[in-house]
Amino acid sequence: MAKVRGAVVVDQECCKGCNLCVVACPENVLGLHKEVNSKGYHYSHMVSPENCIGCMNCGMVCPDSCITVYRVKVPVEQD
Amino acid sequence: MAELQLADIIKPENKVYGKSKIMTDTPLHYCYGCSHGVVHKLIAEVIEELDIQEETVGVAPVGCSVMMYNYIDIDWMEAAHGRAPAVATGYKRVNPKKYVFSYQGDGDLAAIGTAETMHAVNRGENIVMIFINNATYGMTGGQMAPTTMVGQVTSTSPYGRNVDINGYPLRITELLAMLPGAAYVTRQSVHTPANVRKCKKAIRKAFENSAKNIGTSFIEVVSTCNSGWKIDPVAANQWMEENMFPFYPLGDLKDGERDSFEQFSVQKLKK
């Protein structure tokens, strides 16, 4: 048995805060930051990183190619 | 096992998705959430996967994507408004080994460039044509396009498109699918991860077709122009699903190769 854990890195300077990745995430991992980047956009970031499964949905829909997705398999010990 | 830290996950060997190497570092000039960016990225991913960066030539249109050559690191040509398929034809005929694609909006492809579009497909040019249908003229400020929906408010149809005055929305993809020169005609979208995957498959198939000399491959991408429509990107996707998909249904319209016209081939006139 293995569990999947993921994480994303958002290029905050390239993000335009369109929110498309936020609504595409099935695990509600992402949200727009209350801070803005140098262009004035509320950039996307992981609000609940522990929930990320590395499914890549967020990256797929991002028009600005800002998202890099990482994924690992974590072995789960069975009793 | 101790709790996994983010730093344990974010390592090069665990990377499963990222920006295509064929995309340049130039930030896209498009409005936030614009479909153009997603389609650009898919084209770049396909070129990277097929390993055809050196053999691919794009023809950029007039419209919001006029500066597309800044974003995908391949050879490019810029065409006059609507003329991308004609320019692509010329390039492909002189360099038949190259992968040549045109990229156009609805104003470019289905209004000013209708003749070039129809005839390129009717000649069965071995090119890929990518058509971004966002039901408006994005670049010039959200005017009515041939593909604008009935009732849709634009800056030049402030009371909504009225068929009595403005005529009907044009399903140009259906027209093109009837032409004998078409090999592959499909309508896609990029508003959900599943649709992004399907659209990428379609683009890949189109590029593979162009190496086989089997006719024109044409991909419409039903798209959003949230700035022109004056709504936010998430609402734009929803509006597109509810209002555009019933009239512009997704799916393949033709999948094969250009028609054989042998049965219509006539005898030579005797002198």
Ligand SMILES: Cc1ncc(C[n+]2csc(CCOP(=O)(O)OP(=O)(O)O)c2C)c(N)n1
């Ligand atoms: C010969 C000529 N006529 C008109 C224009 C003005 N013009 C620039 S872009 C455009 C339409 C763009 O709309 P579309 O092709 O739908 O692309 P989008 O901007 O929506 O991506 C027009 C009419 C022009 N540049 N050249």
Ligand code: SF4
């Ligand atoms: S990879 Fe999947 S789960 Fe993780 S943030 Fe992106 S969409 Fe959400």
Ligand code: SF4
């Ligand atoms: S989809 Fe891309 S540009 Fe839009 S908010 Fe997410 S990371 Fe930013």
Ligand code: SF4
């Ligand atoms: S005007 Fe419309 S098509 Fe042009 S970049 Fe903005 S959202 Fe995209």
